[in-house]
Amino acid sequence: MIELDFNKLNGLMPAIVQDFNTNEVLMLGFMNQEAWEATLSTGKATFYSRTRQKLWVKGETSGHVQIVKEIRIDCDDDTILLRVDQVGGAACHTGHRSCFFKKIEDGTIKIIGKPVFDPREVYHK
Amino acid sequence: MIELDFNKLNGLMPAIVQDFNTNEVLMLGFMNQEAWEATLSTGKATFYSRTRQKLWVKGETSGHVQIVKEIRIDCDDDTILLRVDQVGGAACHTGHRSCFFKKIEDGTIKIIGKPVFDPREVYHK
Numbered sequence: 001m002i003e004l005d006f007n008k009l010n011g012l013m014p015a016i017v018q019d020f021n022t023n024e025v026l027m028l029g030f031m032n033q034e035a036w037e038a039t040l041s042t043g044k045a046t047f048y049s050r051t052r053q054k055l056w057v058k059g060e061t062s063g064h065v066q067i068v069k070e071i072r073i074d075c076d077d078d079t080i081l082l083r084v085d086q087v088g089g090a091a092c093h094t095g096h097r098s099c100f101f102k103k104i105e106d107g108t109i110k111i112i113g114k115p116v117f118d119p120r121e122v123y124h125k
Numbered sequence: 126m127i128e129l130d131f132n133k134l135n136g137l138m139p140a141i142v143q144d145f146n147t148n149e150v151l152m153l154g155f156m157n158q159e160a161w162e163a164t165l166s167t168g169k170a171t172f173y174s175r176t177r178q179k180l181w182v183k184g185e186t187s188g189h190v191q192i193v194k195e196i197r198i199d200c201d202d203d204t205i206l207l208r209v210d211q212v213g214g215a216a217c218h219t220g221h222r223s224c225f226f227k228k229i230e231d232g233t234i235k236i237i238g239k240p241v242f243d244p245r246e247v248y249h250k
Contacts, residue, residue: 072225
């Protein structure tokens with residue numbers, strides 16, 4: 001049994017999500033023990049939503065789930081790295097491929113790339 | 126002025142460190158406002174050490190500093206991605222290139238790769 005350290009952040013651990021093929025960093029989520037076990041058993045990235053205070057299967061609304069290809073943990077057993085296949089080609093709810101689409105340049109924010117999908121169509125809002 | 130959201134984790138934000146050249150994820154640290162400003166002004170990755178409860182310039186002891194080449198922030202302004210040049214070739218205090226050298230395979234941990242340096246020599250312990 002693999003023991004992770006959920007104590008440092010009151011039951012949560014940060015989980016970095018990286019594209020398995022391109023090595024692009026797609027997003028960061030938080031997992032509690034339940035989300036971690038769900039991720040292991042289903043093979044789909046599952047997080048704990050801090051705002052909604054419940055388990056959150058990434059892509060449950062948009063269909064853009066993350067199929068886990070590889071799981072790594074760090075030296076201190078307090079951070080998770082998921083290497084995934086990103087279904088639908090975009091991880092971010094804004095439609096961008098990666099949530100890290102804001103680059104800091106000369107003290108201002110520059111948007112990198114264009115959205116892959118239109119969030120209004122995907123989320124029907 | 127770029128406003129980041131330090132409120133979700135009591136004044137801290139997770140900062141993912143990625144190798145600028147290889148896209149390998151090297152480590153994850155936490156920053157408070159002071160560490161963030163020090164990173165911006167010095168160009169060296171600086172974190173807040175939760176165990177030592179003080180600012181921590183990555184590599185201050187080992188010499189393996191991280192030269193910041195690019196900074197990105199995510200859609201919610203609550204996670205930082207630093208893309209760096211890793212001096213010394215290894216980010217982890219164990220001597221491994223990345224802190225994520227433990228891979229989960231068939232329910233057990235498999236160590237990936239060999240240490241780049243001997244921590245006993247670098248830290249003189």
